Each structure stands twice: as structure tokens, then as C-alpha cells.
Amino acid sequence: MGCRSCDKPKMNYRKGLWSPEEDQRLRDxxxxxxxxxxxxxxxxxxxxxxxxxxRLRWINYLRPGLKRGMFSQEEEDVVINLQAKLGxxxxxxxxxxxxxxxxxxxxxxxxxxxxxxxxxxxxxxxPSPPERLASMSATTGGGSTATSTHGxxxxxxxxGSHGQHAISPAEPFVDPQHEAKNFVFADWMPTAxxxxxxxxxxxxxxxxxxxxxxxGNVTPSHGAFVGDQMSxxxxxxxxxxxxxxxxxxxxxxxxxxxxxGAGAGMVAGGGYFDLLNMGDIYGGFTSTNDDLLF
DNA sequence: AACCGCAACAACCGCAAAGGG
DNA sequence: TCCCTTTGCGGTTGTTGCGGT
Numbered sequence: 001m002g003c004r005s006c007d008k009p010k011m012n013y014r015k016g017l018w019s020p021e022e023d024q025r026l027r028d029x030x031x032x033x034x035x036x037x038x039x040x041x042x043x044x045x046x047x048x049x050x051x052x053x054x055r056l057r058w059i060n061y062l063r064p065g066l067k068r069g070m071f072s073q074e075e076e077d078v079v080i081n082l083q084a085k086l087g088x089x090x091x092x093x094x095x096x097x098x099x100x101x102x103x104x105x106x107x108x109x110x111x112x113x114x115x116x117x118x119x120x121x122x123x124x125x126x127p128s129p130p131e132r133l134a135s136m137s138a139t140t141g142g143g144s145t146a147t148s149t150h151g152x153x154x155x156x157x158x159x160g161s162h163g164q165h166a167i168s169p170a171e172p173f174v175d176p177q178h179e180a181k182n183f184v185f186a187d188w189m190p191t192a193x194x195x196x197x198x199x200x201x202x203x204x205x206x207x208x209x210x211x212x213x214x215x216g217n218v219t220p221s222h223g224a225f226v227g228d229q230m231s232x233x234x235x236x237x238x239x240x241x242x243x244x245x246x247x248x249x250x251x252x253x254x255x256x257x258x259x260x261g262a263g264a265g266m267v268a269g270g271g272y273f274d275l276l277n278m279g280d281i282y283g284g285f286t287s288t289n290d291d292l293l294f
Numbered sequence: 295a296a297c298c299g300c301a302a303c304a305a306c307c308g309c310a311a312a313g314g315g
Numbered sequence: 316t317c318c319c320t321t322t323g324c325g326g327t328t329g330t331t332g333c334g335g336t
Binding site: 016017037038039051052055059088089090091102103106110 | 320321322323324325326327329330
């Protein structure tokens with residue numbers, strides 16, 4: 001833990017939302033050097049952030065394998081059950097939800113599930129997500145906020161996280177192009193990995209779990225957007241424009257898959273990332289590029 | 295058109311645990 | 316064993332967009 005070699009002079013750290021440039025720096029740095037001493041990351045990566053902030057940003061946003069978008073019915077059930085069982089042990093709950101971060105689970109619980117659970121105790125009249133979804137879907141994805149600066153995820157989220165009603169077997173909406181947007185990894189990997197490994201050496205099949213590489217869900221189209229986004233004048237605007245009114249549908253297919261008996265994991269084997277393997281991927285970020293075998 | 299309240303969620307803060315010197 | 320630093324976690328806050336009035 002202690003990393004005295006990482007000692008650095010105190011400085012005024014930047015706070016607030018991360019800019020695309022900062023994200024890029026952090027990504028590049030970690031892709032290049034792997035995970036190590038977070039306190040050393042800011043200076044080495046040329047960021048005016050503290051290590052804690054970098055770590056958080058990486059874990060909650062930039063880390064490979066993150067699954068963004070609405071929670072499937074199955075995921076909701078897991079959260080509700082585990083919350084009842086474990087209490088607010090978000091990190092532990094998140095462990096059962098591949099691709100979800102504790103922060104995301106926590107936010108989802110606080111903003112929606114808690115009310116729903118409370119509500120359900122009241123004659124089972126749960127405040128159904130559609131209430132908001134209905135209005136959201138009529139817009140560009142609704143509640144995406146400042147944080148929508150990061151856009152697509154939030155776009156998916158805001159509308160999506162409340163779209164449980166959309167989980168309808170009779171409505172197996174599947175749009176690979178959209179589904180791909182559920183993954184931050186897909187956002188940046190195509191470009192970042194190329195940057196790290198070199199265009200020649202980078203191929204999807206070589207770096208992704210087979211199930212992922214073959215799933216076709218990791219589409220470059222989104223990565224291309226990121227490129228635009230990065231070069232755009234406004235992170236937030238770009239992303240907002242990217243929000244899709246139908247984003248809330250993304251996960252219903254995931255849910256459908258889950259309900260369809262994926263069994264081993266809510267998304268594993270369903271044509272999505274094999275998120276159950278993502279732990280290995282995280283672990284892959286050790287110290288060298290050689291370890292970056294996705 | 296302006297204002298207000300609500301919702302969503304990223305990010306911050308503080309604390310405790312872990313681990314090296 | 317103690318001290319110090321880093322890391323991880325959970326609670327909370329801040330910011331922004333949207334709908335309603």
C-alpha cells in the first residue's frame with residue numbers, strides 16, 4: 001500500500017467534471033503503464049487531479065468492461081435482494097453485477113430502487129420507472145445531466161435505468177448498434193487500444209474475449225463517435241446529441257437474455273461482453289502493456 | 295418565457311483498512 | 316510495533332436537464 005516513492009508535492013488539484021482530454025490522458029497512461037500507484041498517476045499522466053480522483057474516474061467510468069445503461073430486471077432483483085441481505089455494501093453487491101460499479105449501484109438504489117422497494121411495501125404500488133421513462137423517452141434521454149458529459153452512458157441510464165417496464169418478452173427489441181453503447185469500453189477501446197498497441201497489432205478478436213469479439217456488439221461506430229466527441233468543442237453537447245430516444249431499449253434485450261435463462265450471468269452468453277471475465281480483464285491491468293490482453 | 299421542483303448521477307468527502315518502511 | 320501513505324468504501328453533495336406551473 002504505502003508507496004513512498006510516489007511522494008509528490010502538494011498541489012492544487014482540479015475538481016469537478018472530467019474533460020475528455022483528461023479522460024484521454026488517464027486512459028492513455030493506464031493503457032501504457034497499467035495500474036499501479038494511484039498517487040503517482042496524476043503527475044505521470046500530466047493530470048491536475050489527485051490520485052483518488054483518478055482512481056474513481058477509472059473505476060467508475062474508464063475501466064474496461066463497464067456496462068452502462070439501464071439495469072435489467074435481473075440486475076434489479078439482485079440489487080434488491082442483496083441490499084436486503086447485505087445492507088448498503090455496494091461494493092459487495094456490485095461484485096454480483098458484472099460491469100456495474102458500486103457507485104452506479106448505489107446511485108441506482110438511491111435514485112430509484114429504494115423508492116420502489118419502499119413503495120412496494122405500500123400495497124405493492126411501486127413507483128414504476130415508466131413514469132419517468134415516459135417523459136424521458138419523449139426527449140433525448142432525459143435525466144442525463146452534467147454527467148451526461150459522458151453522455152452515452154448517461155443517456156442510456158437516464159432513460160434506461162427506469163425502463164424496466166420495457167422488459168417485455170413480447171417486445172424483444174434488439175439493436176446491436178445501440179447495445180454496443182452500453183459499454184464504455186467500446187467507447188474508447190478501439191482508439192485507445194490502437195494508440196497503445198499500434199494500429200497493426202490491434203484487433204478485436206485478439207484483445208477481446210471471444211464471446212465479445214464475435215458478438216458484434218462492440219461496434220466501432222461508437223468509438224468513432226468518441227473520436228468526434230474528443231475533438232468536439234463541447235463534451236456535453238456532443239454527447240447529448242448522441243443520446244438516443246430509444247436508448248432505454250438497450251437492456252431489455254439483455255434482460256430478455258437473462259430471463260431467457262442465461263444462468264451463468266445476466267449477460268454472459270447473451271451475446272454481450274462476457275462480463276464474467278471482466279474481472280480478469282481488470283486484473284490484466286497490472287503493470288505492462290503485455291498484460292493488456294483483452 | 296421564467297421559475298421551481300424533481301430526478302439522475304458523477305464526483306467529492308471522510309473514514310477505516312491495508313500494507314510498507 | 317508504530318507511523319505514514321495509499322486504497323477502498325459508503326455517504327453526501329453539486330450540477331444539470333426536464334417537466335410542470
